Each structure stands twice: as C-alpha cells, then as structure tokens.
C-alpha cells in the first residue's frame with residue numbers, strides 16, 4: 312500500500328510548475344480514502360499534483376488557513392447529463408462544469424443520451440476537448456453501448472475507446488435484448504471498459520407506451536397514476552449479473568434504488584463477480600411518500616404530486632431507502648453519484664405525469680452525504696471514499712484519480728459545520744430542478760481547486 316512516505320514527489324522543476332505560485336492549504340483535516348489518510352496536516356497544491364505534509368514550501372506560495380475544514384481530493388461524479396449537444400437550454404459542458412465546481416466535483420462521467428447521442432468517436436472527443444480548452448472540469452465519457460441507443464447493434468467500441476470513452480451504457484434506455492447485452496459485455500471485456508446499466512425492465516414499467524411516473528405504492532394508488540414495480544430493477548440486475556459472471560465483464564449498476572437489487576449485488580460480490588454499484592443522494596434521503604406536495608395531506612390526483620420529485624428510477628419505498636443507507640455503511644455501495652439531470656422549469660411545469668424524469672444534484676451531493684456522517688452512519692473518510700476512491704475504482708483508475716497520489720492538483724475544501732438552505736440562488740446549474748428545494752444541509756464546499764488553481768470560492 313502507498314503511504315505518505317513513499318508517495319511520488321514530483322520535482323519542483325516539472326514544466327507544469329514553472330512560473331506557477333502553488334497554494335499551501337494550512338492545518339486542515341486531510342482525508343484521502345485511497346491512502347487511508349485522516350490527519351491534520353498541510354497540503355501543497357500544484358497544477359500537476361498535491362503534496363501532503365510538504366517538506367519544502369516555495370517562499371511565494373499562497374497560504375490559506377483551512378483549520379477546522381476538510382481537505383480532500385477533488386470529488387468524482389459517475390453519472391451526469393450535461394445535455395450538449397442538442398439540449399443546451401437545460402445545461403452545457405461549461406455550465407455543468409461550473410455547477411460541479413460549486414459542489415467540489417472536479418471529474419464527471421457524462422451519459423451518452425445527448426442529441427445526437429454519443430455513439431460517434433468525434434462527439435466523444437468534443438466532450439473531452441471543449442471543457443479542457445475553456446477551463447472546465449475533467450470530463451469522462453460513458454459512450455453509447457448500442458448504435459443510436461436503440462439496443463439492436465453494438466457501437467464501434469474500438470473507435471469509442473480510442474476517442475477516450477471509459478465506459479459504455481445506454482442509460483435511460485436499458486439494453487433489453489439478452490443477445491445484444493451479451494455482445495456488449497463481450498465487447499466491454501475485450502476492450503477493458505466497464506458497462507453501466509440503467510437497470511429497468513421496460514416491459515414492467517411501460518404500459519401502452521406510457522412510462523409509469525413513480526414507484527408502485529400507496530401514494531401512487533391514491534394519486535391515480537401508474538406505478539413502476541421495484542422488481543423492474545432487480546429483474547434486470549439479476550439477468551445482467553448472470554451474463555457478466557459468465558462473460559467476465561465489469562458491470563456497474565447506475566442509481567441502485569431497491570433492496571432486492573442490493574441483495575443480488577451483495578451476493579455477487581461474495582462470489583467475486585466484477586460488479587460495482589452507486590447510489591444517488593435523492594434515493595438515499597427521500598422515499599415515495601415524499602413525492603406528495605408538502606401542503607397536501609392525502610393525494611387524490613396527479614396534481615398533488617411534485618414534478619421536482621419525479622426521476623427514474625423513482626423514489627422508492629421507505630424500506631428500500633433504509634436498505635440503501637445500510638448498503639452505504641456496509642460497503643456494498645461503491646460510490647455516490649448524482650444522476651444530475653437538468654430540465655428547464657417550463658418542462659417540469661408540464662406536471663408530474665407529462666413532465667420529464669430527472670433532478671439535478673451536483674451542488675448538493677456532498678452536503679447530502681454529510682447527513683449520514685452527522686447521523687453517525689458513516690465516517691468522514693467513508694464519505695470521502697464514496698465520491699473519490701470509490702468512483703475511481705469503478706472506472707478502473709484507482710490511485711490515478713480521486714487521491715492526492717494522483718497527478719492533478721484537484722482539491723476540495725469543505726466546511727463541515729456550515730449550515731445552508733437549498734434555494735435556486737445557491738445553484739449554479741442552468742436548470743434548478745432539485746428534489747431538495749427548501750431543505751437545509753450542514754456542510755458546504757468552500758473552495759475547489761482545479762489543476763492547481765482556485766476555480767471556485769464561496770463568498771457568502
């Protein structure tokens with residue numbers, strides 16, 4: 312295992328450091344889950360990496376006192392929708408980057424359901440290159456697993472990988488056909504890519520062409536809308552686990568939301584199947600009862616349901632939410648990811664049934680996760696792991712990202728005691744469709760460093 316003493320210490324003569332003033336973050340609580348580090352120390356931030364407990368500090372370093380703050384590697388979000396190309400009225404690569412920095416997130420994986428979709432190597436390259444040219448965050452791509460996200464024909468996997476794709480998925484549109492899914496797993500195994508599944512058996516969730524807008528539940532029944540059974544997720548997870556176990560591919564379950572899926576994943580991990588999974592803050596904190604508008608005692612129609620709490624998979628039963636929290640603590644959940652899905656107000660205004668699925672989450676993710684640190688469910692180091700070393704491992708990049716041992720000066724400084732309310736003004740995303748509107752969190756990102764420079768600083 313790497314320790315502080317055998318960390319690589321890049322030379323101060325490295326080209327990325329010439330003419331650069333580094334920042335010394337002094338006296339913070341330094342958390343690094345990859346290095347199993349939880350200590351009070353200084354961190355020196357350079358464009359090409361960080362030094363914990365630096366032995367030499369240049370005389371012109373910018374010194375910032377971060378006592379009582381947490382200092383962590385820049386956070387990683389495994390699942391976001393930045394809507395570029397095609398739907399940039401909701402978000403684009405640069406507005407998404409700003410929202411991410413506000414949440415301490417310096418690396419994201421974008422999903423391929425843009426318009427056109429990311430089944431073309433040239434479009435994959437654009438996702439990397441545009442933010443890099445304009446000071447945006449690090450963008451990694453989960454490219455389309457099948458051409459046009461149609462679930463019929465496997466994409467040009469070699470071309471997509473050569474263009475920089477790290478993963479494949481048809482997110483939002485699960486690969487339903489078993490034979491196509493097996494071909495995708497074979498391609499993933501051959502090209503060493505992880506497959507990310509939006510696990511949903513569409514035969515159970517779409518009736519007469521209509522997609523059920525919420526979880527099958529008493530609330531759904533009272534409101535008179537269609538419901539998605541939780542088995543729609545676990546049936547797909549069971550099918551995929553059987554296939555990937557046989558074919559030896561890496562399999563990742565996006566936004567896991569049901570207790571039965573978690574049981575299947577837990578059992579597969581015991582058999583050393585190469586499976587990982589993520590949980591989203593909204594599934595961890597909310598349940599299907601929360602879909603009812605706060606002023607309504609008992610729903611009698613879809614108008615009593617809040618479109619800002621409509622997402623897919625839907626908010627589940629209280630027991631599912633509790634199982635997800637337990638899986639966060641016992642290590643079954645590998646990462647917390649937002650499924651940041653921006654939609655304009657006029658689109659959500661179409662109502663609970665007709666409006667689009669999805670909520671944003673970049674700015675609130677880590678604060679939401681701190682709820683479970685405050686409640687004593689997880690340690691600060693585990694919270695750090697869930698958005699740094701955990702997602703890095705899912706991507707096959709453990710030790711290279713999400714740790715101070717990596718080669719990028721990406722750092723987040725968090726004030727764990729700062730209380731704040733989620734208001735539209737606190738969000739930098741182009742869209743404000745958060746499920747946490749009006750909620751109060753404790754713990755807030757104060758500064759985010761990207762490639763050694765302070766790219767975000769909260770000023771109030």
Ligand SMILES: [Zn+2]
Pocket residue numbers: 482483509565566623624
């Ligand atoms: Zn999805």
